[in-house]
Amino acid sequence: MTEVSTTPMEGLPQDAMKRLGELQGPNGLFTSDLSVNEFLLVKEAGFHPLGLVVGSSIYHIGAMLKNFGSNQELTGLTQAMYHARELAMSRMEEEATMLGADGVVGVRLDVGFYEWGQGTAEFISIGTAVKSESGGNWKTDKGTPFSSDLSGQDFWTLLQSGYAPLGLVLGTCVYHVAHQGIGQVIGNIGQNKEMSNFTQALYEARELAMERMQDEAKALNAEGIVGVSIEEKSHVWGSHVIEFFAAGTAVRKYPSGDIPKPAMVLSLDR
Numbered sequence: 001m002t003e004v005s006t007t008p009m010e011g012l013p014q015d016a017m018k019r020l021g022e023l024q025g026p027n028g029l030f031t032s033d034l035s036v037n038e039f040l041l042v043k044e045a046g047f048h049p050l051g052l053v054v055g056s057s058i059y060h061i062g063a064m065l066k067n068f069g070s071n072q073e074l075t076g077l078t079q080a081m082y083h084a085r086e087l088a089m090s091r092m093e094e095e096a097t098m099l100g101a102d103g104v105v106g107v108r109l110d111v112g113f114y115e116w117g118q119g120t121a122e123f124i125s126i127g128t129a130v131k132s133e134s135g136g137n138w139k140t141d142k143g144t145p146f147s148s149d150l151s152g153q154d155f156w157t158l159l160q161s162g163y164a165p166l167g168l169v170l171g172t173c174v175y176h177v178a179h180q181g182i183g184q185v186i187g188n189i190g191q192n193k194e195m196s197n198f199t200q201a202l203y204e205a206r207e208l209a210m211e212r213m214q215d216e217a218k219a220l221n222a223e224g225i226v227g228v229s230i231e232e233k234s235h236v237w238g239s240h241v242i243e244f245f246a247a248g249t250a251v252r253k254y255p256s257g258d259i260p261k262p263a264m265v266l267s268l269d270r
């Protein structure tokens with residue numbers, strides 16, 4: 001599984017560097033994909049938006065041989081989906097670091113397949129870089145900005161409860177679900193019964209994705225994961241090949257006094 005480009009990408013594109021430089025200039029203005037309500041609550045939580053940060057990777061995903069009649073993980077595809085997302089997220093975090101951000105909120109990850117490149121997809125990571133207005137150490141143990149897919153409202157609530165985000169953690173598993181043989185299809189006609197082979201396959205694939213997400217959280221020394229979502233998509237591989245993708249925000253409790261308290265409590269619906 002290799003990227004389309006034959007040489008590694010060195011740093012951020014010049015256009016991105018120019019955009020980030022303009023955000024930092026004396027007359028710079030911040031950009032954000034936060035709604036008005038989210039913007040107010042992020043400010044109320046003690047953070048100021050610095051700018052919209054983006055990471056992208058156009059990735060070629062090679063074909064995988066699979067056994068028509070067996071349940072199995074397609075490890076090559078799993079690794080490709082992991083690597084492409086990590087490239088996109090690392091570039092988004094690099095943009096946030098250039099802005100001097102403490103973290104990125106409202107992160108969303110998208111995958112788009114294009115007709116102009118068979119097996120080629122763009123992986124994109126977008127969020128709003130923010131900086132604490134009261135100081136403090138909000139970065140990860142590795143000194144990188146935190147990332148979170150929580151909404152502005154959930155971010156505010158998390159901080160007021162004494163917890164802080166560490167990072168957006170992911171787990172994925174691309175799995176081939178076995179086809180039924182002719183005999184099985186005929187034997188099931190007119191019967192109500194569990195398809196235990198399919199049940200086991202989907203269980204296993206979800207468990208692998210969730211376990212890998214949890215392993216990422218442990219590596220960040222997190223206490224837990226909030227806002228977990230599990231998506232199942234076949235993308236362009238056909239109905240019997242499914243990606244199980246788990247994502248959530250790893251969090252840890254901060255010592256009392258480190259979390260800024262709001263001057264007033266806002267109750268806003270998105």
